[in-house]
Amino acid sequence: MNRRFVTVFGGAVLALSVAACGGEGAGGDTEESAAPEDLTIGVSMPTQTSERWIADGDSVREQLEELGYQVDLQFAGDDIPTQSQQVDQMITQGADVLIIAAIDGTALSSQLQAAADADIPVIAYDRLIRDSENVDFYVSFDNYRVGVAQAEALLTGLGLRTADGAPGEATGPFNVELFAGSLDDNNAHFFFDGAMDTLQPFIDDGSLVVKSGQADIEQVAILRWQQETAQRRMEDLLTSSYNDGSRVDGVLSPYDGLSRGIITALQNAGYGAAANPMAVVTGQDAEIASVKLIDDGVQHSTIFKDTRLLAEQAVVAAEAFLAGEEPEANDTETYDNGVKVVPSYLLPVETVYRDDIQTALVDSGYYTAEEVAAGQTDG
Numbered sequence: 001m002n003r004r005f006v007t008v009f010g011g012a013v014l015a016l017s018v019a020a021c022g023g024e025g026a027g028g029d030t031e032e033s034a035a036p037e038d039l040t041i042g043v044s045m046p047t048q049t050s051e052r053w054i055a056d057g058d059s060v061r062e063q064l065e066e067l068g069y070q071v072d073l074q075f076a077g078d079d080i081p082t083q084s085q086q087v088d089q090m091i092t093q094g095a096d097v098l099i100i101a102a103i104d105g106t107a108l109s110s111q112l113q114a115a116a117d118a119d120i121p122v123i124a125y126d127r128l129i130r131d132s133e134n135v136d137f138y139v140s141f142d143n144y145r146v147g148v149a150q151a152e153a154l155l156t157g158l159g160l161r162t163a164d165g166a167p168g169e170a171t172g173p174f175n176v177e178l179f180a181g182s183l184d185d186n187n188a189h190f191f192f193d194g195a196m197d198t199l200q201p202f203i204d205d206g207s208l209v210v211k212s213g214q215a216d217i218e219q220v221a222i223l224r225w226q227q228e229t230a231q232r233r234m235e236d237l238l239t240s241s242y243n244d245g246s247r248v249d250g251v252l253s254p255y256d257g258l259s260r261g262i263i264t265a266l267q268n269a270g271y272g273a274a275a276n277p278m279a280v281v282t283g284q285d286a287e288i289a290s291v292k293l294i295d296d297g298v299q300h301s302t303i304f305k306d307t308r309l310l311a312e313q314a315v316v317a318a319e320a321f322l323a324g325e326e327p328e329a330n331d332t333e334t335y336d337n338g339v340k341v342v343p344s345y346l347l348p349v350e351t352v353y354r355d356d357i358q359t360a361l362v363d364s365g366y367y368t369a370e371e372v373a374a375g376q377t378d379g
């Protein structure tokens with residue numbers, strides 16, 4: 001797991017200076033001169049069923065522990081009451097900062113109130129926590145841009161656009177189906193908005209046809225981002241809209257887990273054979289099973305969001321709070337959580353096609369070539 005750890009910031013030095021300056025303004029019962037060893041960071045992650053959240057949790061924990069902090073890392077099994085209870089417990093056990101990736105972005109208001117009452121700063125991790133003034137900072141990626149990149153990858157795969165953005169040779173019309181993430185996840189809306197703003201002109205001019213007619217986010221969303229639910233929806237779409245000999249040419253999928261469900265449904269229906277090529281299916285997160293599918297020419301693309309760098313930003317923000325400072329934001333406009341605009345640090349994203357696996361994922365040390373070939377990490 002060490003390869004997931006990036007020591008690109010002078011963390012240890014920073015930690016010492018934090019301790020030396022005292023923890024004024026920091027959360028919980030932080031002592032003036034608290035050393036990292038005496039400080040606990042609560043890290044609440046949504047689920048272990050998705051490989052990305054395990055990597056996120058591990059990265060945050062490793063980076064914090066390297067700096068000497070105590071870490072209370074919990075995964076909530078995609079169950080909202082479990083996450084509420086875990087966060088409650090972190091607060092009562094005296095966490096000094098909370099880093100939370102919420103299952104349901106609106107379900108943690110009372111926990112966040114308790115955190116505020118105890119003067120514990122809260123950092124929303126990748127998923128914005130909504131409807132609460134007690135969210136102090138947000139670390140994520142440029143989520144609208146993710147949606148744009150997914151749509152661009154779909155257009156590129158269909159030949160309506162070249163990889164460098166020029167108009168493609170193809171004219172269509174192509175049949176496509178659309179998927180979105182969980183409606184209770186703020187990100188799902190940003191991804192879908194970015195994608196639809198990009199696809200709409202092609203739908204309007206007839207080069208893309210959503211044959212099912214399902215193009216509203218409410219119609220295409222997949223609760224809890226579940227792979228099985230996506231597979232079922234794709235099966236239903238094939239039965240209801242493609243039983244006349246027509247084929248699905250492309251599928252907008254916002255997350256690799258959904259993409260694998262969609263691909264399974266398509267394969268079960270005979271897609272992927274020479275006479276019936278696999279549809280162009282997009283994705284996100286560069287999960288290892290999907291990277292293998294991309295390497296094998298089955299899945300078309302993914303969006304790589306380096307969880308090591310996201311974890312690093314969460315750690316930098318936590319240390320700023322512990323030093324009594326505001327973390328540095330690079331966006332103070334985009335993420336209105338319904339009560340306030342949450343200052344954010346957003347990281348860039350990278351589209352990965354088959355040809356990019358080596359440079360983006362292997363050369364950067366995110367995966368080894370063996371892991372890509374095997375479709376699983378060594379743990």
Ligand code: GAL
Nearest residue numbers: 050052127185187225255285
């Ligand atoms: C989103 C996240 C995506 C993907 C999805 C499903 O909140 O931004 O990258 O991981 O959850 O886990």
